[in-house]
Amino acid sequence: MLALVDYGAGNLASVERALARLGADTRRVTVPEQLEGARAIVLPGVGHFAAMMRVLAARGLQEPIRLAVANGVPLLGICLGLQTLYAGSEEAPECTGLGLFSGTVRELPRTVKLPHMGWNQIRPVRPSRLLRGIAEAAWFYFAHAYAALDEGPHVCAVCEHGARFAAVVEQDHVMAVQFHPEKSGAAGLQVLRNFLEAIR
Amino acid sequence: MTLARRIIPCLDTDGARVVKGVHFEALRDVGDPAVLAARYNREGADEIVVLDIAAARDRRPTFLETIRRVAGELAIPLTAGGGIRSLEDGHAVLQAGADKLTVNTAAVERPELITELAQAFGSQAVVVAVDAKWTGQTWEVFVRGGREPTGRAAVAWACEAVARGAGEILLTSIDRDGTRDGFDCALTAAVARAVPVPVIASGGANCAEHFAEVFRQGRADAALAASIFHDGLCAIAALKRSLATLCIPVRLSE
Numbered sequence: 001m002l003a004l005v006d007y008g009a010g011n012l013a014s015v016e017r018a019l020a021r022l023g024a025d026t027r028r029v030t031v032p033e034q035l036e037g038a039r040a041i042v043l044p045g046v047g048h049f050a051a052m053m054r055v056l057a058a059r060g061l062q063e064p065i066r067l068a069v070a071n072g073v074p075l076l077g078i079c080l081g082l083q084t085l086y087a088g089s090e091e092a093p094e095c096t097g098l099g100l101f102s103g104t105v106r107e108l109p110r111t112v113k114l115p116h117m118g119w120n121q122i123r124p125v126r127p128s129r130l131l132r133g134i135a136e137a138a139w140f141y142f143a144h145a146y147a148a149l150d151e152g153p154h155v156c157a158v159c160e161h162g163a164r165f166a167a168v169v170e171q172d173h174v175m176a177v178q179f180h181p182e183k184s185g186a187a188g189l190q191v192l193r194n195f196l197e198a199i200r
Numbered sequence: 201m202t203l204a205r206r207i208i209p210c211l212d213t214d215g216a217r218v219v220k221g222v223h224f225e226a227l228r229d230v231g232d233p234a235v236l237a238a239r240y241n242r243e244g245a246d247e248i249v250v251l252d253i254a255a256a257r258d259r260r261p262t263f264l265e266t267i268r269r270v271a272g273e274l275a276i277p278l279t280a281g282g283g284i285r286s287l288e289d290g291h292a293v294l295q296a297g298a299d300k301l302t303v304n305t306a307a308v309e310r311p312e313l314i315t316e317l318a319q320a321f322g323s324q325a326v327v328v329a330v331d332a333k334w335t336g337q338t339w340e341v342f343v344r345g346g347r348e349p350t351g352r353a354a355v356a357w358a359c360e361a362v363a364r365g366a367g368e369i370l371l372t373s374i375d376r377d378g379t380r381d382g383f384d385c386a387l388t389a390a391v392a393r394a395v396p397v398p399v400i401a402s403g404g405a406n407c408a409e410h411f412a413e414v415f416r417q418g419r420a421d422a423a424l425a426a427s428i429f430h431d432g433l434c435a436i437a438a439l440k441r442s443l444a445t446l447c448i449p450v451r452l453s454e
Contacts, residue, residue, distance in 0.1 A: 011294070011297075013297050014297060017271075018275070046321070046325060047320075047321055047325070110396060113396060113397060113398050113421060114397065115323060115368075115397065116203065117324065117367065117368060117397075117398050118206050118246065118398070118421065119204040119206065119451040120201055120202070120203050121202075122201070123201065139204065139451040141277060143277070143299070143324040145323070180277075182275070183275065183277045183299065184276075185276060185453070186275070189275065
């Protein structure tokens with residue numbers, strides 16, 4: 001069973017549907033007890049950093065998620081779900097993130113149209129499990145204005161919109177993508193399939 | 201790495217069926233929204249917009265069911281709108297499977313709606329639709345399906361909408377809508393230059409050259425069309441291949 005973290009907003013249904021298409025068994029998680037027995041945690045997200053962190057805190061999910069990851073449960077973050085893995089974000093300086101990666105998520109430069117909305121290509125910079133079997137020229141769907149600009153050792157692929165930013169991050173069993181795999185056609189489904197393969 | 205220009209088929213519905221008319225009159229049935237959406241998804245559409253142009257209160261459940269059925273066919277983003285007047289309406293549309301909401305008349309009548317939706321769902325989920333018509337001096341915003349003038353200038357209203365939280369502008373030229381004379385590049389460029397968010401151009405498309413023009417001269421980030429796709433006058437895959445040969449960055453299906 002995959003625990004799909006439900007924080008009230010976000011397009012949970014489309015992530016759920018995409019995973020179901022791949023034969024995965026998912027459970028929506030709104031309280032910590034529902035994390036029990038999860039083979040992996042999926043942290044989807046759209047919207048505001050503060051809104052997501054506040055709901056996770058209010059539902060008592062922050063610590064249990066961190067603890068599960070510390071105990072080796074794999075995690076996949078999507079879009080805002082990637083951003084919340086960092087220590088914090090410029091979008092909500094008063095909030096702390098889950099802190100699985102160091103560094104702060106920043107706003108993309110206003111020299112380009114924001115949000116970064118639509119289909120873009122990514123460039124692999126390190127071997128990646130999530131990108132296995134995916135063509136270099138593949139397109140992915142993005143919808144965000146903030147991004148992880150720091151290039152830590154966990155960054156596996158980058159994208160560019162005004163600045164270079166992390167498109168795919170992986171560190172041991174913690175993986176995340178800035179794009180929406182559930183909205184990225186066949187290439188996106190392959191990323192989700194690769195995640196399911198990686199946690200087998 | 202370049203952001204692709206998006207090609208977006210639009211499904212105007214009466215709640216349940218895709219319809220097409222000239223200025224919302226003489227509506228004719230075009231087909232089942234889920235069937236059309238599945239076809240466009242296959243053919244390489246970058247996104248789908250589904251609108252309830254009747255937006256009658258008693259048809260809401262029908263339209264939500266339509267969104268659910270369309271979303272079930274897609275592995276690409278879905279924008280839905282028509283009759284969204286409150287946070288609750290917006291929530292229902294997103295819960296049904298849309299990724300973004302579009303608001304038009306209700307936002308003009310009560311601009312705070314834009315901020316409420318953006319705060320609840322994020323700016324990336326809020327598309328403000330602007331229907332504009334040239335009055336001889338400026339482009340004026342019209343509401344209620346293009347029938348009612350508002351006295352607002354389109355460029356100024358687009359800027360206000362963004363300031364209030366809109367993450368995207370869906371700009372329709374009433375003058376060009378249904379004419380197949382090409383997009384209104386002057387209108388599109390005027391708005392695209394003025395706002396810091398993506399602009400979707402709509403109204404007047406007939407061929408690949410029209411799309412190329414609106415991406416170049418019109419500075420559009422995306423372009424939307426309905427009948428030319430429904431009537432098979434223009435196939436999405438062929439359109440995108442033509443645009444690629446014209447050096448417009450588009451996502452070609454793998």
